[in-house]
Amino acid sequence: MSKLFKLRNWVTIEEAAQYLSEKINEVITVTDLYRLAYEGHLQLSVYLVNRAFALKGTLGELFCYEAYLTQQAFEVHDSTVFSIDGVWDLTMQGSEAVEIKNKFLMGDSALKVTTRSKNGVLLHQDGVTCQLYKFYDSTFDNLDLEDKARAIANDPTMTWKHLPSIVIPRIRFDEFGIKYVPCDQLSDVDCMLIVRRRELESLIELLEVTQQDDKPISTNEKNSLLVLIAALCNEANVDWNQRGISTSLTVMTDHIGASLTDDTIRKILKQIPSAIESRSK
Template sequence: MLDLLSVFASHPSCNPSISRWSNGENVRVKKLHDLKQWLTVADAARYLSILFGEDVTDADVFRLGLDGQLRLSVYFVNGARGRCGPVVSGSDAKSTIEWTTPKQDPEGTHGLDEDAVRALTEANLISEADLADGITVVNFAAWVHGLLLGDGKVLEYAEKTVLLDGVWDLTMLGHERLEVEQIYQSLTGGPEVDMSFQDGQLDHPIVSREDGTYCQIHERNASAHYRPAACLPVDSVIVVRTSALRDLEARLSEPDQRADKPIARRERATLLVMIAALAQLAKIDVSKPSGAATAIEHQSALMGARVAARTIENHLKHIAEAIEGRSA
């Protein structure tokens, strides 16, 4: 339950914007919040102001969402359309493999590398007997039916769109992240956000719900056909589930084990060297902390454990010093 009674009315740090809740209104607010499945961003900010004992603005709520501390959602006021399905591993995703022989395409380039031959045999398109007979394959092509999310994950969505209504969670994997970032920058007087992803497939909003269903939002074009939407519907509203606020409150109430036993300097240096080695294996250039941090943040989001880019960058900046210390 959203226990607003845990906030002491006489808390010495309460400022005027918070103290207005100290006159008994918190009891009524608690009961009202318990009945709601979601809150507006403004209401979520007021609740967090009480929880933290200090002013929390709408911009702070959006920043918590961007940093992976608070799950943001979207309420489709008039519904939306999307292609939906589960997220599966690339090896389990539906795929199509096509190939032709020299007889079918005499002008083709003969021969395939080992990976292509292995894919054909695993798909039962070529048998071991065929290989023994010296069959040659040309013009090999393979593709996955779905949206590539990275980290070997695929959104295996259906061919047809379906109606989305009610509240869905923002995955922060697609264009919705840029939209939230733009709202945050606008509220804080920041710069305009470049509203495009490097990966075109993810340049569209992606939402999810607790049963594991993911959906890429679609919109109707001039020909009345549906296509991937450029952004969230204009008649949708970003909200915060009360369950997400409970999750945040539960994490804040957990004892900080790290405070009992801080990481020693030597252990920290060892971990940084290990991170550098793993990054090199993954072909991530940690000598450029900002770019590396963005790539690692995206990967952590796909794992369901997002770490903010600025937090990652702060750690990566110490790698060179750690390596130098171990080499001395």
């Protein structure tokens, strides 16, 4: 990576994958990042290349409806559309979650998410949560019947997108009276998926901690644990050398809901003398 990389506050999703691959010496793909984001390990953001439009609101209680994602309800506070720009974080409580899930599924398989979101696309920045809106295109409404039929043949979704009973309740206005409707996906606005630098560094720290946790236990650590077991047995007046003691210890592990077999316990107890000897030298 270029030295200038350190000066950048955010990078593209492709650059993020390359940076992580170099940092942890393991191939990380864009699909991996999409999955990490969907599972809550990585915060994705968008850079709004051009001005976008939105409504302010807050996230409320979780709601669950058939065929919809279980997400927090978005409650609108101000029904006047306003403009936004810059970098905004994905809340993953709207249609953006479906979009991100589709991206990692399409990268690994031909599967596609069929569940939807009732919230539209939701973004967050500095304590402000917004639902993305776009200009309402009335071109279809002004077509004659024949042209409408052709348009629907090319894009069947035009039927419900312009159905009055669906469209009219969704229309909102800005301060100048211009009509807007909710965005269905991120691509409805001019934006690019990005990752903030601080998010990358946090992910690297998480991966390093996980890697340390996955390391096999060393001989020194094992002996320390065995000595500790011996000390606890001694304090509890349990003779770990006593014949058949493993059966009693098996019952004790059952009582705490983390059962160990008689054979496993015997193998552990047999290692105690050598562990004590190593510590007594």
